[in-house]
Amino acid sequence: LAKTTQPISMDSYEGQEVNITCSHNNIATNDYITWYQQFPSQGPRFIIQGYKTKVTNEVASLFIPADRKSSTLSLPRVSLSDTAVYYCLVGDTGFQKLVFGTGTRLLVSP
Amino acid sequence: EAQVTQNPRYLITVTGKKLTVTCSQNMNHEYMSWYRQDPGLGLRQIYYSMNVEVTDKGDVPEGYKVSRKEKRNFPLILESPSPNQTSLYFCASSPASTGGQPQHFGDGTRLSIL
Numbered sequence: 082l083a084k085t086t087q088p089i090s091m092d093s094y095e096g097q098e099v100n101i102t103c104s105h106n107n108i109a110t111n112d113y114i115t116w117y118q119q120f121p122s123q124g125p126r127f128i129i130q131g132y133k134t135k136v137t138n139e140v141a142s143l144f145i146p147a148d149r150k151s152s153t154l155s156l157p158r159v160s161l162s163d164t165a166v167y168y169c170l171v172g173d174t175g176f177q178k179l180v181f182g183t184g185t186r187l188l189v190s191p
Numbered sequence: 192e193a194q195v196t197q198n199p200r201y202l203i204t205v206t207g208k209k210l211t212v213t214c215s216q217n218m219n220h221e222y223m224s225w226y227r228q229d230p231g232l233g234l235r236q237i238y239y240s241m242n243v244e245v246t247d248k249g250d251v252p253e254g255y256k257v258s259r260k261e262k263r264n265f266p267l268i269l270e271s272p273s274p275n276q277t278s279l280y281f282c283a284s285s286p287a288s289t290g291g292q293p294q295h296f297g298d299g300t301r302l303s304i305l
Contacts, residue, residue, distance in 0.1 A: 115293055124195075124281045124296030125234075181234040 085169045090186040099156045101185050103169030106150050114145060114152045117168045119184070125168060129154070156187075164189045193218045195297035197282050203303040204272060212267045212300050214282035221287035223265040224249070224294070225257065227278040234281065240265055241287060272304045 086104040093099045105114070113132050117125035129136055131143040131152070142155040156163055166184040195216045204210055216223065224239040226249075236249030240259040254276055256268040265284075269276060279301050285294040 117293075122279065122299060122301065124283075124299050127293040127295065130293055183233060 085171060085182055087167075087169050087182065087185045089183060090188070092188050092190065093159055094190050095160055096158050099159050099163070099187060099189075101154045101156075101167055101169075101187070102151060103154070104151050105169070105171045108149050108171050112149075112171045114143065114149075115170045115172070116141070116143065116154050117170065117181075119166045119168065125181070128167075159187075159189045161189050161191065163187060193295070195282055195284055195295050197280075197297035197300045199300060200298065201301050203305065205305050206273055207271050210269050210272060210302075212269075212280060212282075212302070214265045214267065214297060215263050216265075216282075216284040216295070217263065218284060218286075218295065219262065220284035220295075221262070222294075223259065223282065223284045225255070225265070225267050226281045226283065227251065228281065228299075229278050237267070237280075269302075272302075274304045277302060277304045 084107060113130055115130040116128045118128050119125045129138055129141050129143045131145050133145050133149060136143045144153040154167060164187060166186050168181050168184040198213045221242045225237040226234040227237055228234045235251050237251055237255050238246055238249050238257040240246045243259050243262050246257050246259055256270060257265060259265055265282060279299050281299050282297045283294040286292045
């Protein structure tokens with residue numbers, strides 16, 4: 082699995098857009114980019130997944146440049162309930178060990 | 192509702208007393224896995240199963256057993272629990288297919304071994 086690098090923490094205020102960037106220089110051709118959200122004492126929750134360009138769902142957008150060596154998770158108009166740890170992972174299939182790094186701890190303040 | 196269900200959610204027990212944490216998924220997923228999460232160490236895989244009767248060790252299998260007799264269930268067994276197995280445990284499942292199928296996680300089981 083490709084190693085990923087993310088900021089350890091980010092701070093934001095309610096209503097702002099938050100962008101979390103993940104570096105994955107060694108991403109393989111078949112790898113997808115997946116983001117999870119985790120609240121304290123809860124299981125990681127799938128947010129969004131993409132392979133290239135842009136993916137958008139009801140929760141977030143994922144921007145992937147052409148070289149795919151990085152990706153950006155965009156959370157529009159965050160609220161206090163978006164305070165959580167966000168993990169970026171790359172891999173090519175669902176049936177493989179997920180290697181969670183330290184993630185990015187997002188703190189949203191009023 | 193599609194979900195992964197773990198039981199119990201919390202358990203405090205003593206060293207050496209055998210325990211089982213159950214995991215069940217209702218999505219007909221082939222792949223199931225157990226992770227433990229410890230402060231500063233992130234999530235580490237304990238065991239995984241590609242399908243019924245097919246299991247294999249993850250990164251930290253010592254002290255644990257698993258079984259996969261049915262597709263939906265993947266129990267984690269601690270035959271003789273020790274304090275170093277105090278942790279937060281997560282079960283996950285996904286379809287065994289290519290194309291980036293995300294894994295779905297349960298809500299976790301917090302074990303305290305005294």
